[in-house]
Amino acid sequence: MVLVPTVTIAHAATTEIVVLDLTAIAAIFAFLENIQGTFVVVLPDTNCLTPDDAWVSESPQLLVSNATKLVSLISDSTGNSLEDPHSLSFGSLNRMVALDYVIKSGNHYIAYTDGSAVKRRGLDGTEDITITNGLPDPRGIATDCVTGNIYYADMQKPIIAVSNTEGTSHKVCLKSPQVKKPFSLALNTRKGVLYFSDLGKGGIFSYSMDCTGGYARYIASAHAASGLALDDNAQVLYWTEFYKREVKLYNIQSGGVRAISITDRNYYMRKPFGLTVLGNYLFFTSWENGCIGRIPKHGGEIRAVSCNRNANLQGISHVHSPSVCRRPSGSCGYCPRPRFCMLSSDRRGSFECVCPEGFISSGSGCTLRNEDFILVSARHSIMALSLQGSSSWIAKLPLPPQENIIALDYDYTGKKVFWTDVKTKKIYSAKLDGTNMEVLLSHDSSRDQCRLCHPDGLAYDWTNGQLYYTDYASGEICYINVKMYGKKTPQRVLNGLHWPRAIVVDPRNRKLYFSEWGTVPRISSLSIGNRYPQALISTNVTWPNALTISRDRSKLYFGDAGKDYVASYNLYSRRVYPLSSTPHIFGIDQYTERYNQQYIYWSDWQLGVLKQSVNGGRIQQLATSSDVYRASGIRVFSRR
Structure with a gap:
């Protein structure tokens, strides 16, 4: 035939x-x-x-x-x-604009845009994987037939980036102001060169496929x-x-x-x-x-x-x-996670094991650019932002795309991040480089009295390894000990709550602070070992989403997504001090910078990540909602 x-x-x-x-x-x-x-x-x-x-x-x-x-x-x-057709279900898609083939280890896939996401699926209907999501307007896709990497362009963000076929490691090639409205992509695997059109700049440009070429090279004028x-x-x-x-x-x-x-x-x-x-x-x-x-x-x-x-x-x-794939000589061999293999644009068309965006080489692995950073959950991923404005960077932790991350916390000593996913009904942990990822607790493995249904809040007590969480659906506060080997059995702290949300722990004074959204919205305190919480704030609150405690344990900082404001609460005078307004706050944290300058950091679904002095004043935007999609949980960490 x-x-x-x-x-x-x-x-x-x-x-x-x-x-x-x-x-x-x-x-x-x-x-x-x-x-x-x-x-x-x-x-x-x-x-x-x-x-x-x-x-x-x-x-x-x-x-x-x-x-x-x-x-x-x-x-x-x-x-x-x-012959009779063979059907393959693709599920419900929002808007497919572009697609291309991906070939990796002899397996054939389709890479495609689906609304705000880039996905891939095997031609036999298996391995439906989300490569990345939270993109406002993904337009172009081009697949590297040598390494299997997927390049994609988003015209609104604007950005050109690359991911491995697993969707765990990403690298930003070009972003604003280097590109304005990137649209179509084409790859030259012989030379390791990426070509793209930019409708905003009105031209055709070339750039290195390993995303290390500095500025894009102008080729020709092109109106559209x-x-x-x-x-x-x-x-x-x-x-x-x-x-x-x-x-x-x-x-x-x-x-x-x-x-x-x-x-x-x-x-x-x-x-x-x-x-x-x-x-x-x-x-x-x-x-x-x-x-x-x-x-x-x-x-x-x-x-x-x-x-x-x-x-x-x-x-x-x-x-x-x-x-027909034009394959240069050589190969990457094995790239230890989170590194991934990319073609270089030098004359030999060589290969490199590169670190994801925001990471630098550390031995055979990768580490964040410095140890002072902000962690923010962005629905499908966890982002790390630089704390110092002079060396600004944003990194996506090299994790598989998640369903719906809400809360997170971090063990600075063990270099491990914890997070909740309310769609999968699980609590996870992993190293910052994406290794050692594990499920700490799931809906199926939790007990009846601490059934994991909708884990909205998370707080880690580094003194004893206890990880506290609130469950919005079951109305409970429970904890697991993450330092215990084997199965983690949850223990109940409090039940009978009405839509508990945020939670923060004060290890020194052995107290928990938490918020409720219910018929009587409030922020309360609870001495660990006690079963009788004390209401602290119950007026002028509707959806108290965000909650943290000052480093000296004298104040609470909180935000209300219903009333759209940020405020502080003095634990001694028991008074509330409004600080600023914000459209839709979700998480908050406090941090003391150099020369004892104290700031609060909060996430906002509409504005991204914001920073302000604890005394009020000018608000700084550290990341936009385009940089961090649906910014939710937030934690600030430093060596100091």
Whole structure:
């Protein structure tokens, strides 16, 4: 049997992926006629074709996405007979804009954007993994067929970043002001170079695939380059101009840039969007009239493969396969976590084991850039922020993407972070470098009297290893001893509470402070070993989310997400002192900097991470809500 090329079409408005035969192009557009929305079409790699351009491919699969199903249709050499389709459920997706193939250790995956996330899934329907999420507008995806790394661009953030195929280690390549509105991506694995279009800067740029190239190199002017494609054989980069109805090329060897001479008598190229190289032709999508057009690579008349005004087509890219991947000599070998393998842009096209963003080399491993930092939970991940403004950095801890992180705390001596996930109903711990991750307590393993249902608050007592937590659903405060080996058995401290939220421990005075959201919102104290809490604050509070204690144990600092304010409470005078207003506070912590300057730090869902003197005054924004998505739990740590 001679097999025909494969096509992948991703539909943004609905949720299904269908695999079709490229030679049966009429069947593809008959399918598209019944679907409204945006598509991404993936055509086969140039090197899959025979020399006579007979449209013969190594792969029989055509993937047409409309994103809850992946349907594979196999055809014979004529393309007329099709076997029964094989469906693959993709679940419920929000908005699929772009996709590409990932190949790692002989396994084939699809990497794709889903609303605010970048995900990957095996072609056999297994290993559905979230690579990253919390992105406001992910647009471009390009996969490295050598290492399996996934590069992605977010136009609104704006950012270009790379992740390994497990989604545990990430590195930021470019961010504002180096990029304004990054859109399309293309990879040159021969040279270790990343190419991208920037709609905000109006140009095409290149950058090192290992993300160490300093500033991006300007290649050419491009008013609105929505499509980007690399001819790997000829080492030529092509792009479409969305408003000018033209295609340009950049010769990587000579450095020359020119427009391709085209004839478009029937106006097929109306707002060209995507672009790919296939054999001796360039194929483009027309965003305005729903056409897939074909142009000879060196110029000529445009022919329409097919047109459908209802299709609303977008990007086109080629399928990677092991036989056509341009692999440099050498390899990374084994990269100890959290390092991951990346291609370098030097002439040898060498490999490097690199540390994730915000980490530096430490022996064979990686460590945060310094030991003074802020930890913030960002729903799906835990972020670390520099405490010193002169060396500002933001790092994502190299952990698998989480479902919904709320509370966190940190053992500075053991260099271990603890966090709760209210969706998985678990409490976790791990080293800062992502190693030694374990589940400390889960809903299934907890006892009836301390059933883990919705763990909202977390507080670590470093003097005895007891980790306290509040459970919003069960109305309990319990603890586990993390220094005990084996199974952690929770012990109840208090029950009968009404929606307990934040909690903080004072080891020196053996006290707990906690908040409740219930019918009588309040902040209370409890002497450890006692079962009778004392209400401290019960007026002018609605949703007391945030709570911490000063270093000298004389004050509480708290925030109310219902009343939208931050305040302090003097434990001796029992008076509340308002400090500032904030839209939606979630967590808070206090820290004394140099020269005894005292500050409070808090997280806000709308504003990110903020800092203010304990005496009030100017508020500093340390990270935006784009940097830290849904900032929740927060802790500040220092060697001092």
